[in-house]
Amino acid sequence: MNVKISSVNVHYFLRAAILTGFAVYIAYVLISGEILQFIVPQLVIYVKLADAALFITAGFQFYIAFLSLKQQAIPCSCGHDHQESNDSQELAFGHHHAHGMDGSLWKNIVIYGLFIIPLVLGSCLPNKATASSLVDKKGMNLGGYAVRSIQTSGELVELGGNEDPALKQLFKANVYDRDYARLGMMLYKQQSIEMKDEWFIEKLHALNSFADNFRNKEILIKGFVYREAGLPGNQFIVGRMGMTHCIADISPYGIIAEASDSNALANDSWVTITGKIGKTVYNGQPVIKLIVEKVQPAAEPSVPYVYPDWNFASKL
Template sequence: MRQRSMLFHYLLRSAILGSFSCLIVRLVQEGRLHYYIAPRTELYVKLAALGLFLVAVCQAFIALQSYDAKRRETCGCHHPIASSIWKNTAVYSLFLLPLGLGLFTPDTLLGSGMASLKGVNLTSSALVRGADSAAASTSVVPETSIQPDVTKETETAEAAELPDATAPPTPAIDPLQALFPYDTYTELHAKLGMKLYQSDDAVTINEFGFIETLTTFDLYRDNFIGKRVAISGFVYREDTMKDGQFVISRLAMLCCSADTEPYGILAVIPDGQKLADDTWVQATGTIGLTHYLGNEIMELQIDEIKTIKQPKSPYVYPDDAYFDAMLGKSGTVQD
């Protein structure tokens, strides 16, 4: 009886772990793994599938040893199994429940329902302004800006008024850099902002660089008033929004679906209330400013909009590689 109990438990463990491994393999083969985790963690999950398969094989091997009396005597070790039915049920349920959800529930894209729970982020610049007020002390001044002269306390006011013929000429302030001041946290955004500011073309905000571009616009929103922008995302609205207003939003995923957070831009168009929530749209318009819930935020004044199909990869991901692509690895603006 004891041998049968041990055989059952070890075979069940082997089946559970093997099923998890097969589930991951199936998600990879069907291209559905991105619904659950970010691309940066896919390699680790694939390696975990291999590890789970090996452990499942080990559990099956132990099951055979526990059933074979001769091998069990040769082993000389004991693998006690809890006798409590409730304890075993509780332990196995921790594995069977997520396995059942993965195997028998359809893949569903998180949308306006998630946005309504977490709230959409319309001021993404707060993420890079610094963790505390100490960030202000790390401000970086562009090399071409004017640096104040340091005078000795013993110099008299009359001597200070005399021109110094030997002093080097003061460098002129670069008007473009003056528009994009930065600190330690926002240097790359400032350089990206300069590049976008100088472009006469409409800025297309794609999946790659979605958060980085929106954050740059929000940091230097006054500089981009009137800038034409093309963006796509799903429609989300709140009860506090005016008629015609809605958010063009995307869900940003850092590691997995549990940490997704909605990002987007407030948009306005006549009859915008006719667009249903979770409708995917591609819109083009100009950047303006408005006030919402007591905050000054960007508003996309739409002049062209069309509905589109949900993209194959609906999520967006923070990726510093976007700065490398736009500015070069040296951090300088690339033409």
Template sequence: MNKPSLIRAHNLTRAVILLGLAIYIYHLDHSESLHYYIAPRMEFWVSLCPAPLACIALSLLIQAFLVRKRSICDCTTLPSSAVRNAAVYGIFTIPLLLGFLLPNQALGSAAALKKGMTLSRQYLTEQTLKEKFKSPDIYNEEFAELARLLYAQPVIQVNQEIFYETIGAIDLFKQEFEGKPIRLSGFVYSDPSLDRHNAFALGRFLVLCCTADAAPFGVYIKPEEPVNLPQDTWVEIEGHIHVTRNQGKEIASINAVQIREIKQPKTPYIYPSDNSVDKLRKELASIKR
């Protein structure tokens, strides 16, 4: 059986953790910082969490101060070891404290260095392309259709909403896009393997669900003249697509004609698009108007 004081201590601890989590999510939502941690499609649902979390915390507080029971559900024995309780509740309290204490900021070069920057899209097949913009398999048909639309543009403007798909289409058909003008933005990432070639990667983080699964995704940039840009500087690149070799592999790169520093966008991450072709068509139609 559990002592009332032990039950009260556990209920109070859980209530404080849940209330802290509710306050933290509320703070992120109202400071427009949720996008640093989760994908846009999940923001609305996460923003609803503070209310139920606060209700559960209130229920635990009522149980702690008003209910006098020696068991919780007639089958549970609460641990009384201080070390064990500290270890269990520390799993929740330490990340919560770090969330309040550390600044909300986008992932950058430090995280990219740990995870490794990817400079080309990983294909589902390695079949050799035989015809221009013809999909090598059923999995890449959307990229092929997107490539046809992109190729018809005087300058390829890489849209934030379909960043990954656009770069994927270009990389899939890199030989056909040789010499095409392009404009895109991202943060500067460099390492010794790139520095010795007077190059850097223009990076973005691809987020599927939340920042825990964020993967650094970059484009190989070679400036016309040597540049000295600090890591994580946000820039807009204008240049031409070129096929180059990096670590023994052919990749799509950009010979940068112009590099301009910009402010970090409100939403710095990129996300998979459900239908990149339709989004590009709508964007092109709005431009023609």
């Protein structure tokens, strides 16, 4: 028996194909790890659940599409496609015709294009922008906000616990910064502070909140090179892009680095820097700086973002 393909069938299969395309694309970024270019790790589980639902919906849409092949659509002037039926079939949708699938060709192109174009662009275009272009738009965050909060947000008190009293005296904090004070004490006791991806933002906050305590401490950081207008020629910023929830809220975080040969480093190049912590002023606020002792070229990580740990205090 020959099956005649009608516009109704085409619409059903096209919808199923679009749903499948989105489901496959999301599955790809999940499996490849590229999903972390768009959202923080804590939200990945929700994307997995949504993608599973999308696959189920696409499968159901294909089921409807194949069923539609058994009924031939008869276009009519009322804007709907009547469905042929026999004694053993119920009329579609409870009445004598299905809601209209036919319409202007251009209207259909526009409607489906709204779904197809984003899918094609998402699959084909690179999902990275240069770090400098993002910083130019967002502005670099060097931790000055941390300094303001610890100076103005209430009385400073010592932390409890069994730490050395002299150490607790160094890390007095207000009620809002107690967790960062505890992190600061942990960093203070380390021979060398390494700015790993984990807790990068939290460590930067703690270091700037208690900048005087960390003078001459050794620090190791990996990031991209950025030069901001107004900085002296021997200074640049080594930074990372931080993502709070999704790519829409990314913010640059970094530390001012000071080196006599800083001009040898290209913008957006990735480096690993070892040096000593100092202190400077940026936009009227005291912040830490890095007095460079050693610079090594570094490969850009596959996922260049760092993410805040919403529960870091419970892990101290």
